[in-house]
Amino acid sequence: MQEITPSDTPVVRMVGITKRFPGVLANDNVNLTLHRGEVLALLGENGAGKSTLMNMLVGLYRPDNGEIYVHGKLAEINSPQDSMALGIGMIHQEFMLVGNMSVAENIILGMKGLPLVPPLAEIKKNITELSKRYGLQVYPDKIVHDLSVGEQQRVEILKLLYRGAEILILDEPTAVLTPGEARDLNEIIKKMLAEGKSAIFITHKMDEVMEFSHTVQVLRRGKSVNICPTASIKRIQDLANMMVGRDILFSLDRGPYNPGEVMLEARNLVMNSIAGGKRILDDVSFSLRAGEILGIAGVAGNGQQNLTEALTGLMMVNSGQVFIKGKDYTNKSPLQIIKSGVSHIPADRGRMGVVGDMSVGDNLSMKKYRTKELSNHSIIKRAWVRLFADRLIEAFTITTPSQDTSVKFLSGGNIQKTILAREIDSCGGILIAVYPSRGLDVGATEAVRQNIIKQRDSGNAVFLVSEELEELLMVADKIAVMFEGRIMDIMDVKDAKTEELGMLMAGVERRDI
Ligand SMILES: Nc1ncnc2c1ncn2[C@@H]1O[C@H](COP(=O)(O)OP(=O)(O)OP(=O)(O)O)[C@@H](O)[C@H]1O
Numbered sequence: 001m002q003e004i005t006p007s008d009t010p011v012v013r014m015v016g017i018t019k020r021f022p023g024v025l026a027n028d029n030v031n032l033t034l035h036r037g038e039v040l041a042l043l044g045e046n047g048a049g050k051s052t053l054m055n056m057l058v059g060l061y062r063p064d065n066g067e068i069y070v071h072g073k074l075a076e077i078n079s080p081q082d083s084m085a086l087g088i089g090m091i092h093q094e095f096m097l098v099g100n101m102s103v104a105e106n107i108i109l110g111m112k113g114l115p116l117v118p119p120l121a122e123i124k125k126n127i128t129e130l131s132k133r134y135g136l137q138v139y140p141d142k143i144v145h146d147l148s149v150g151e152q153q154r155v156e157i158l159k160l161l162y163r164g165a166e167i168l169i170l171d172e173p174t175a176v177l178t179p180g181e182a183r184d185l186n187e188i189i190k191k192m193l194a195e196g197k198s199a200i201f202i203t204h205k206m207d208e209v210m211e212f213s214h215t216v217q218v219l220r221r222g223k224s225v226n227i228c229p230t231a232s233i234k235r236i237q238d239l240a241n242m243m244v245g246r247d248i249l250f251s252l253d254r255g256p257y258n259p260g261e262v263m264l265e266a267r268n269l270v271m272n273s274i275a276g277g278k279r280i281l282d283d284v285s286f287s288l289r290a291g292e293i294l295g296i297a298g299v300a301g302n303g304q305q306n307l308t309e310a311l312t313g314l315m316m317v318n319s320g321q322v323f324i325k326g327k328d329y330t331n332k333s334p335l336q337i338i339k340s341g342v343s344h345i346p347a348d349r350g351r352m353g354v355v356g357d358m359s360v361g362d363n364l365s366m367k368k369y370r371t372k373e374l375s376n377h378s379i380i381k382r383a384w385v386r387l388f389a390d391r392l393i394e395a396f397t398i399t400t401p402s403q404d405t406s407v408k409f410l411s412g413g414n415i416q417k418t419i420l421a422r423e424i425d426s427c428g429g430i431l432i433a434v435y436p437s438r439g440l441d442v443g444a445t446e447a448v449r450q451n452i453i454k455q456r457d458s459g460n461a462v463f464l465v466s467e468e469l470e471e472l473l474m475v476a477d478k479i480a481v482m483f484e485g486r487i488m489d490i491m492d493v494k495d496a497k498t499e500e501l502g503m504l505m506a507g508v509e510r511r512d513i
């Protein structure tokens, strides 16, 4: 828990807030109070209404009913500029930076009161000073699309600080960060609190809630169902129960380990960096069998992403070979690889996973239109498609008013469930899953892990990239550790020890452990 004690002065009061969307009551008469110096953890299942409630504080949505008071005064927040003027700033679940502009340009974008030609040199100097003060490494001249997600996150934070936000809203800020980056973010938030700022923090990670917040508020299906001091929570299970209304097992059923033939094999893959220097992939070899889950451990950014892109045809390798079911698929196109039976749950779901303007139903069925399941003599059977989509919506508990709703209107976690459902369902032998439980609530996380195990039990081969050792130890049969583009070691999960994995992840050679 935070050492800093919040004051009794409310900085934000939301009273009786109600917000409807077509077919959904997203917020139902919600009250929320944030005090000066307080961290309030806002929790709830995917689709519970957390982001919606916060978007009303920053003027992206208008409540249908209810009032918002900021520093005791009734506030009319009609735009992000209005909320900024009140000292409120938000880091969104989906980043909102402009990719082809520099860091400095992004930070001042949309700020009121700047001269027509902003004094960039001075602005950059201020940004650098501010970033030093908070220990945030940010380079004002870098172009945003060259930054890693961790760096982009720092720019988002700096943007808030630069604009003088006193009330910070952080919507799953650590979902895309590595454990190390998440710890850094923690430290920054502590510094901001020490200056009297306040924060509302949305997360699905229960340990962060316990470490970070003073108060916990839980939403369920749009209603506020519980508010309590974090210190009064004795067990993480109790928190999970408050959110989903049932116990979460935190343990999974799995069948015996019966590996079959090799389904996916990498032989000495090498990917050179265009800029020169260290290789992106350095002599990577592994084999993955039917009925087996190979977990890839490693701190994000050590080549896991590039490896999956090489396996799925999204990036070319410079040398080495990829075999799928015994056939050479090195540097083949993504389509050829999909046709060979590979399903892919990508890390970057915003850009690669779904078509936002298409309906949930079409997104779920788009990989299967041409199969016998959904068409007859190449004529798509709409009725079959509807039944199929409804079945997946139910099986994966996707919260949506109907299968006709556009995917872009779903909550972050439910967009993710849509991709998972489509890819897991269409798996033709090999499933490549990258951070599958990112952004999912505890209940959905459990369901996804169980589903991955079910794929393996039914004879599919699963390549699972995860940052959470706990998840890998729970789900995988074998674990490979990646560091700087290399596989440091591959071991059976029964021989894997957390400390050893941690050392390998940090680049310590096996012989030195
Ligand atoms: N612009 C919109 N149009 C229609 N429906 C919407 C819109 N924004 C949100 N919703 C719906 O409102 C409900 C609450 O969504 P919200 O994004 O607030 O959930 P959340 O608690 O943030 O979930 P997650 O943990 O998955 O991010 C969902 O059913 C969602 O589909």
Ligand SMILES: [Mg+2]
Residues within 6 Å of the ligand: 050, 051, 052, 093, 171, 411, 412, 413
């Ligand atoms: Mg959300």
